[in-house]
Amino acid sequence: MEIGLKMDHLSVEYFGKCIHDIVSISDAILDGWVMKIKNDSENGKYIVKKQTTLLKAPEDASEVPVTFEYHVAYNISYGVPVLCFNIWQPDGSLLTLEGYWKSNMAFGDSNMYETLTQMDHPVLCKPFLSLHPCKTQEILQTFLATSKNPVISWLTVVGPFVSLNLLEEYVKHC
Numbered sequence: 001m002e003i004g005l006k007m008d009h010l011s012v013e014y015f016g017k018c019i020h021d022i023v024s025i026s027d028a029i030l031d032g033w034v035m036k037i038k039n040d041s042e043n044g045k046y047i048v049k050k051q052t053t054l055l056k057a058p059e060d061a062s063e064v065p066v067t068f069e070y071h072v073a074y075n076i077s078y079g080v081p082v083l084c085f086n087i088w089q090p091d092g093s094l095l096t097l098e099g100y101w102k103s104n105m106a107f108g109d110s111n112m113y114e115t116l117t118q119m120d121h122p123v124l125c126k127p128f129l130s131l132h133p134c135k136t137q138e139i140l141q142t143f144l145a146t147s148k149n150p151v152i153s154w155l156t157v158v159g160p161f162v163s164l165n166l167l168e169e170y171v172k173h174c
Contacts, residue, residue: 010140010150015074015081016045018151021173022072023047029169038123046073046123053163055087055095056103064090070164072151075122080136081151083158084121084128097129104162115161131158147174 010018019035026033032051038044049070054063071084087095095103097118121128136154143153153174156166 009079009137010081010144012043012074012076015043015151018081018149019045019047019072021149022152022170025170025173029167031167031169036123041123043074043076044123046071049164051164055163066090066095068163070162071121071124071128072155073122075133077122078133078136080133080140081154082122082130082133082136083155083162083164084119084130085162085164086128100129131162143174149173 023033023035025031026049031049033047033049036046036048038046050067051070052065052067055066056062057064067088069086069088073082073084074080075082087100089095097116101116115132117130117132118127119130120126136158139157140150140154143150147153152166152170155164156171156174159166
């Protein structure tokens with residue numbers, strides 16, 4: 001078993017190894033994930049990726065190009081990775097939580113505030129949209145004993161809900 005990995009949770013140290021592996025894969029395939037480090041924080045390592053995609057406009061059925069900035073960080077309070085993101089509209093303004101909910105059909109009939117939330121980034125302490133971390137442990141549990149990189153495995157499950165689809169090269173490392 002990997003150092004820092006217990007059967008019931010993902011430690012901050014093992015999380016750091018997992019995101020380092022993601023950046024290594026990304027560098028090899030030029031996918032855009034970048035490591036960020038805030039030295040004065042116990043959970044100061046996180047990764048960032050920006051991508052532009054089409055999103056249904058909240059006010060009509062047209063699609064508009066938006067820029068997502070994804071952050072994968074470690075939430076010490078929950079003891080799990082968290083997927084934080086912001087979305088910039090073509091005019092440079094941030095899309096609100098409610099605006100994103102209306103434009104994202106992947107959530108279906110889910111309860112918005114149990115699924116998607118606005119919370120402080122666990123490292124930067126600034127507001128970001130986020131998939132609520134309360135269910136993350138449950139999802140991670142299925143991967144901890146079998147995946148070589150449970151963060152990649154978790155992202156393959158939760159990422160598509162927020163327009164983040166990992167390439168096959170990542171999945172090969174699970």
